[in-house]
Amino acid sequence: MIFRQLFDATSGTYTYLLASRRGGEALIIDPVLEKVDRYLSLIRDLELRLVKAIDTHLHADHITGLGALRDTTRCVTVMGEQSSVDVVAMRVADGDALRIEGLELEAIYTPGHTDDSYCFRMQDRVFTGDTLLIRGTGRTDFQNGCPRAQYESIFNRLLRLPDETMVFPAHDYKGDTVSTIGEEKRCNPRLQVSSVDEYVAIMNNLNLSNPKMMDVAVPANQRQGLAQDEIALLGWAMTADQAHTMIGSQDTILVDLRETAERQKHGSIPGALHVPYGDLDRTIQPGGTLLQLAATTGHRLLFYCAFGERSAMAVRAAHEAGLETACHIHGGLDAWKRAGGALTH
Structure with a gap:
């Protein structure tokens, strides 16, 4: 060690x-x-x-x-x-x-x-x-x-x-x-x-x-949570209410970036694909599953995590990898819950 x-x-x-x-x-x-x-x-x-x-x-x-x-x-x-x-x-x-x-x-x-x-x-x-x-x-x-x-x-x-x-x-x-x-x-x-x-x-x-x-x-x-504000100014974020209208649509891939223990403890947004944040880089690089999935279907990636920090960083990484329609839920699952969004356990 x-x-x-x-x-x-x-x-x-x-x-x-x-x-x-x-x-x-x-x-x-x-x-x-x-x-x-x-x-x-x-x-x-x-x-x-x-x-x-x-x-x-x-x-x-x-x-x-x-x-x-x-x-x-x-x-x-x-x-x-x-x-x-x-x-x-x-x-x-x-x-x-x-x-x-x-x-x-x-x-x-x-x-x-x-x-x-x-x-x-x-x-x-x-x-x-x-x-x-x-x-x-x-x-x-x-x-x-x-x-x-x-x-x-x-x-x-x-x-x-x-x-x-x-x-x-x-x-x-x-x-x-x-x-x-x-x-x-x-x-x-x-x-x-x-x-x-x-x-x-x-x-x-x-x-x-x-x-x-x-x-x-x-x-x-x-005051540590500054990354989300920058992402929102770039137009790469949506509110929980806006995200609610996107869930289940044919052109959106919802991606849960949290760890397995977090999902088990706090629940998940229905229909989300689980890609832990630690695995994100390899999935959005050439040959990666998210990059291939988005490229072959033309779907937008919609990231979320617990409070929006990881998903904000994921959006920036995705755009750097050429996924120009990627966005995230501002405030994460916490905002989703406060907006009355459904969860699965």
């Missing part, structure tokens, strides 16, 4: 790059905007293909690199379903599995630092965001943070993992790089409490100043 822990000294942020093999699919956790060029250079060096970019929560101390990585690599952006970010490509819930080639992460909802905080567990390690730090825990005094919720997240979720589980946090300010669940149980001063009330009292009396970047970072991090 390829595993890289990268550090931004300005914000004290750790970013993690993972892949199962050299030359394969990769994902990145908690990227920082100013370090995006460094990530892309490393990804090129390792001959990786970035397919997912994850934020553990809405960060207040730096601007995320999710949008820049998406725009450069067409990767899938991921956050928890509770996040106030306007649009990401995929929203996960507690217990969901995030998969790339050869690797799988379990999403664990751990509110407390913020109300959208998630940790991600993979085999022998857990990426704890700002929930559990090395010899500390994330502050709980802004962004709907709650010390009581954080106590539950730490003591009843994270500390129940095997003691040998490695802990990789999103931040450290002392130079520590990794710990374990067992080590934090024994040595983390915040965890040496006898009750939730004692923990709440500690967290409510930290008296910390706000992060220096907070007033800039939070609004910027809430």
